[in-house]
Amino acid sequence: xxxxxxxxxxxxxxxxxxxxxxxxxxxxxxxxxxxxxxxxxxxxxxxxxxxxxxxxxxxxxxxxxxxxxxxxxxxxxxxxxxxxxxxxxxxxxxxxxxxxxxxxxxxxxxxxxxxxxxxxxxxxxxxxxxxxxxxxxxxxxxxxxxxxxxxxxxxxxxxxxxxxxxxxxxxxxxxxxxxxxxxxxxxxxxxxxxxxxxxxxxxxxxxxxxxxxxxxxxxxxxxxxxxxxxxxxxxxxxxxxxxxxxxxxxxxxxxxxxxxxxxxxxxxxxxxxxxxxxxxxxxxxxxxxxxxxxxxxxxxxxxxxxxxxxxxxxxxxxxxxxxxxxxxxxxxxxxxxxxxxxxxxxxxxxxxxxxxxxxxxxxxxxxxxxxxxxxxxxxxxxxxxxxxxxxxxxxxxx
Amino acid sequence: xxxxxxxxxxxxxxxxxxxxxxxxxxxxxxxxxxxxxxxxxxxxxxxxxxxxxxxxxxxxxxxxxxxxxxxxxxxxxxxxxxxxxxxxxxxxxxxxxxxxxxxxxxxxxxxxxxxxxxxxxxxxxxxxxxxxxxxxxxxxxxxxxxxxxxxxxxxxxxxxxxxxxxxxxxxxxxxxxxxxxxxxxxxxxxxxxxxxxxxxxxxxxxxxxxxxxxxxxxxxxxxxxxxxxxxxxxxxxxxxxxxxxxxxxxxxxxxxxxxxxxxxxxxxxxxxxxxxxxxxxxxxxxxxxxxxxxxxxxxxxxxxxxxxxxxxxxxxxxxxxxxxxxxxxxxxxxxxxxxxxxxxxxxxxxxxxxxxxxxxxxxxxxxxxxxxxxxxxxxxxxxxxxxxxxxxxxxxxx
Numbered sequence: 001x002x003x004x005x006x007x008x009x010x011x012x013x014x015x016x017x018x019x020x021x022x023x024x025x026x027x028x029x030x031x032x033x034x035x036x037x038x039x040x041x042x043x044x045x046x047x048x049x050x051x052x053x054x055x056x057x058x059x060x061x062x063x064x065x066x067x068x069x070x071x072x073x074x075x076x077x078x079x080x081x082x083x084x085x086x087x088x089x090x091x092x093x094x095x096x097x098x099x100x101x102x103x104x105x106x107x108x109x110x111x112x113x114x115x116x117x118x119x120x121x122x123x124x125x126x127x128x129x130x131x132x133x134x135x136x137x138x139x140x141x142x143x144x145x146x147x148x149x150x151x152x153x154x155x156x157x158x159x160x161x162x163x164x165x166x167x168x169x170x171x172x173x174x175x176x177x178x179x180x181x182x183x184x185x186x187x188x189x190x191x192x193x194x195x196x197x198x199x200x201x202x203x204x205x206x207x208x209x210x211x212x213x214x215x216x217x218x219x220x221x222x223x224x225x226x227x228x229x230x231x232x233x234x235x236x237x238x239x240x241x242x243x244x245x246x247x248x249x250x251x252x253x254x255x256x257x258x259x260x261x262x263x264x265x266x267x268x269x270x271x272x273x274x275x276x277x278x279x280x281x282x283x284x285x286x287x288x289x290x291x292x293x294x295x296x297x298x299x300x301x302x303x304x305x306x307x308x309x310x311x312x313x314x315x316x317x318x319x320x321x322x323x324x325x326x327x328x329x330x331x332x333x334x335x336x337x338x339x340x341x342x343x344x345x346x347x348x349x350x351x352x353x354x355x356x357x358x359x360x361x362x363x364x365x366x367x368x369x370x371x372x373x374x375x376x377x378x379x380x381x382x383x384x385x386x387x388x389x390x391x392x393x394x395x396x397x398x
Numbered sequence: 399x400x401x402x403x404x405x406x407x408x409x410x411x412x413x414x415x416x417x418x419x420x421x422x423x424x425x426x427x428x429x430x431x432x433x434x435x436x437x438x439x440x441x442x443x444x445x446x447x448x449x450x451x452x453x454x455x456x457x458x459x460x461x462x463x464x465x466x467x468x469x470x471x472x473x474x475x476x477x478x479x480x481x482x483x484x485x486x487x488x489x490x491x492x493x494x495x496x497x498x499x500x501x502x503x504x505x506x507x508x509x510x511x512x513x514x515x516x517x518x519x520x521x522x523x524x525x526x527x528x529x530x531x532x533x534x535x536x537x538x539x540x541x542x543x544x545x546x547x548x549x550x551x552x553x554x555x556x557x558x559x560x561x562x563x564x565x566x567x568x569x570x571x572x573x574x575x576x577x578x579x580x581x582x583x584x585x586x587x588x589x590x591x592x593x594x595x596x597x598x599x600x601x602x603x604x605x606x607x608x609x610x611x612x613x614x615x616x617x618x619x620x621x622x623x624x625x626x627x628x629x630x631x632x633x634x635x636x637x638x639x640x641x642x643x644x645x646x647x648x649x650x651x652x653x654x655x656x657x658x659x660x661x662x663x664x665x666x667x668x669x670x671x672x673x674x675x676x677x678x679x680x681x682x683x684x685x686x687x688x689x690x691x692x693x694x695x696x697x698x699x700x701x702x703x704x705x706x707x708x709x710x711x712x713x714x715x716x717x718x719x720x721x722x723x724x725x726x727x728x729x730x731x732x733x734x735x736x737x738x739x740x741x742x743x744x745x746x747x748x749x750x751x752x753x754x755x756x757x758x759x760x761x762x763x764x765x766x767x768x769x770x771x772x773x774x775x776x777x778x779x780x781x782x783x784x785x786x787x788x789x790x791x792x793x794x795x796x
Contacts, residue, residue, distance in 0.1 A: 031674040148674035208658040215684040223639035241621035260606040276429040276546035286613040
């Protein structure tokens, strides 16, 4: 008996498999080291045009991977375990890509027209070279010997990867959060190779409270004795406790307080009253956090979390270039910035600062602040409202 | 050579020593257990009037203790290591009480007029019976066998303690945060024994995001293997790593994002550029967090943190009484509520809900929302602006 195909949303790119490519040359890093070999995990959706002028690079956020759209052949491995997504449509169970609502035929990033490329970022743990990869110098996983990387290093690696695919120019580069940082870095670093930037729920420099949350998440991992100075691979134990705490902190910062009010209120976990326990969850939100932590540690590497979190705290266009205006002076791409009113981790004011800097430089820039209640997670959830904005913006490209 | 006396702020109550009292009878707890023996650590400031009608009970917050005012004889043991306080006047080094700016001659809680009593709360680790105390059943510290307590249990214990001192009525009960919860519980539980309530930066029920932050802090402690299921006393190691993370989470929730911007911005810790390290603090705010964690674990017990955090999440006047209005229906005390515009952990809207409920019941209530930028910590910092409000309110008592 033939099993029926899983039900797909209209406009799905369908089943996809993550591919792999080894870069031909070392990647030079900001820290001064060269990294080699570097393998890139990636997926593509749509068809590359003969002129190779329809490429959109999609960049993922801290906990994402290359599986951005369609259905994975490894459903349990879906990156789409975000807050709203999981509950809304049980996407995890179908192995949907983390931005499946945005990438596909007729969607925001329209695969009837564009060739969309998605890679796992440098330092990742989902196929691209990172701390859990083998260090050729030792034959063992890098662990803490992996070089400390930056967003610019991620973008250099993406550039080298596209070179290897024979792709010179990008019709657009797009991403949310850390993905948006990469998109902005592309426009700054390779101004003559990017036509358009879509940076969503992102910033030119994380604010101090954001630095603090990231520091707490990293401390939670590093203080877990099972982290073992980062050399936990092959020891039979890893810093699951600390990584779980990091994930909990992340989750709450990705949501807004009103979203938590709406979703959980103060509902109790058991029966109609408290159970007088300090060991077990008493409130639904406590149980939710524990569940999120436990599922995250099954699919994510703690060292990748450390390195990626570090990179996104470093990102600071003004520090790197003297001022935000100097950083953006060479930008040739048209820029679309989208921010969300309730996002307190990447608040709209950062996008406004980028908009104002670009505008003062006479650049082509558009900022849309979407009034939505779900916090930073909106960039994964508010697909319906982002889609017409992004489609309209990208239509101007052609 | 005689050392000069330490410089004291005008209106200090001067040197004080924490005292101790054992309650004569078991304290009945919400969980159904009786607790005995119970020792209370306390301090008093000012003189008890012959009519015993000038008593103000001051209740502390999660990490406080009985040392609320004056200079301790054990300077390093000061509870006043809060964010702003430490930096503003180096109070810690002088062993100042955690609310020294509010308690003393001519201050908000005027010791020329009132007899101010401050106790370490039930479950505490600074002299009052808590998880680190000896369990008479075993002769060893309670650890996780300590009963799970509630804010009502804390208040019952305070009532029993005042009985032992021969004090029947309170001219006022006051506190911030968890201390404000105790003040509200006093008014609900002992309506004929309280003339006035001052509840600052507090709530009738912590909102879901606050539940989440507390859950994360507790998980960080519990997931630390050195916690050992709570039985770490005498083992030579304790959950310092987890308690440090809990403190870091607490600290950031006590402050506002603009306060962090102003205090730290994105200033780097070393030299003029990043050092490419995942081990060491790169930003000043990272170093600050590490410092706060390390100093906290020297003076605070992790199990007390667990139990106290649990109690403050349980507190929910509406759940306990059917509705907020039903909870407050019997209140006879005049109520002063103070909230701070930038406090996102105990936001003004909770105080407004209490105000509205009391007003709808025809009760005497006053709400002052102070526009101040420092977040929840304002209740410890904005002494100058709280003082005239509280003095005016308390004058009406006489």
